[in-house]
Amino acid sequence: MRRLITILFIIIFSCSKDQETQQITQEVISEPIQWDEFIDFREGNMPLLIISVHGGEIEPEWITNRTCDGATVVKDSHTLQVAELIESELKSNGYSPYIVLNKLHRKKLDLNRSLSDSNCGDQTTQPYWDLFHKKIADFRATIQNQFGAGLSVDIHGQSHVEQRIELGYLLWSSHLRMGSSAINTDEYKNRSSIKNLLNNNSENLELTDLLTGDTAMGSFLNERGYASVPSKEDIAPKEGELYFSGGYNTWTYGSRDGGSVDAIQIELNMIGVRDTYENRKQFATEFAQVLLTYLRTHYNSDL
Numbered sequence: 364m365r366r367l368i369t370i371l372f373i374i375i376f377s378c379s380k381d382q383e384t385q386q387i388t389q390e391v392i393s394e395p396i397q398w399d400e401f402i403d404f405r406e407g408n409m410p411l412l413i414i415s416v417h418g419g420e421i422e423p424e425w426i427t428n429r430t431c432d433g434a435t436v437v438k439d440s441h442t443l444q445v446a447e448l449i450e451s452e453l454k455s456n457g458y459s460p461y462i463v464l465n466k467l468h469r470k471k472l473d474l475n476r477s478l479s480d481s482n483c484g485d486q487t488t489q490p491y492w493d494l495f496h497k498k499i500a501d502f503r504a505t506i507q508n509q510f511g512a513g514l515s516v517d518i519h520g521q522s523h524v525e526q527r528i529e530l531g532y533l534l535w536s537s538h539l540r541m542g543s544s545a546i547n548t549d550e551y552k553n554r555s556s557i558k559n560l561l562n563n564n565s566e567n568l569e570l571t572d573l574l575t576g577d578t579a580m581g582s583f584l585n586e587r588g589y590a591s592v593p594s595k596e597d598i599a600p601k602e603g604e605l606y607f608s609g610g611y612n613t614w615t616y617g618s619r620d621g622g623s624v625d626a627i628q629i630e631l632n633m634i635g636v637r638d639t640y641e642n643r644k645q646f647a648t649e650f651a652q653v654l655l656t657y658l659r660t661h662y663n664s665d666l
Contacts, residue, residue: 410510413450414499414515415445426488427483429483429485446518514626521630528584531629556628558617575593
């Protein structure tokens with residue numbers, strides 16, 4: 364009899380809890396949702412767009428957690444703050460990048476995915492996905508119109524064994540391991556997220572020059588003490604090593620499918636980069652200088 368009473372209590376409690384959650388969701392959705400509280404965006408004065416999507420911490424109860432197959436819900440720790448620190452460092456040098464930052468937790472929405480893959484079927488967040496990506500698209504168009512060309516960087520964090528920064532150009536690690544004669548072909552140039560830069564540079568640079576040459580992003584980072592791949596010092600991940608080649612934002616807002624804004628996905632390791640505030644601040648200081656050097660070198664920017 365006691366067991367029966369206990370089971371009945373659990374069923375009643377569970378049902379009441381579900382009804383309470385449903386009621387909260389209905390009450391919130393019945394009111395206008397202020398999606399602006401989940402996003403920070405600022406116009407800039409230089410041909411650089413900084414995006415951060417996986418460092419948010421806000422977890423509204425009225426947005427269903429993403430639990431569908433293949434959904435990654437882990438936050439990229441401290442990447443939102445790193446993006447803000449990079450912006451602050453650039454501003455201290457007199458430059459303002461275009462900024463689009465997400466503060467909503469990844470378990471609620473993944474903004475480095477297409478709309479259909481971002482929400483596990485919960486359409487509640489579609490207006491926010493639309494708002495976030497419209498800001499990126501608008502800033503990208505502004506950079507093209509005002510500066511002619513530019514760069515977008517999407518700041519992420521990775522937990523792979525190798526403590527190094529991974530730079531994603533939409534090329535797989537197996538592509539990076541190919542010899543120069545194989546990768547310096549139209550096939551791989553046209554699939555890269557920096558196709559515009561390859562087609563429009565005064566020094567006739569090839570793909571390997573921009574991946575592992577002296578003026579590659581990774582090589583500039585290595586010079587400042589941050590091991591990076593691909594770079595002059597580390598051309599490609601070894602077979603079996605994990606590597607992120609770039610996601611939806613790098614594909615969509617780079618120049619692979621047109622336009623004159625290139626894109627690089629920046630995957631930051633933890634140790635020495637994100638693990639302490641002092642390391643995050645130091646990295647932001649150094650990376651701001653890398654970005655300025657990269658823009659001055661490759662985009663003829665008057666910076």
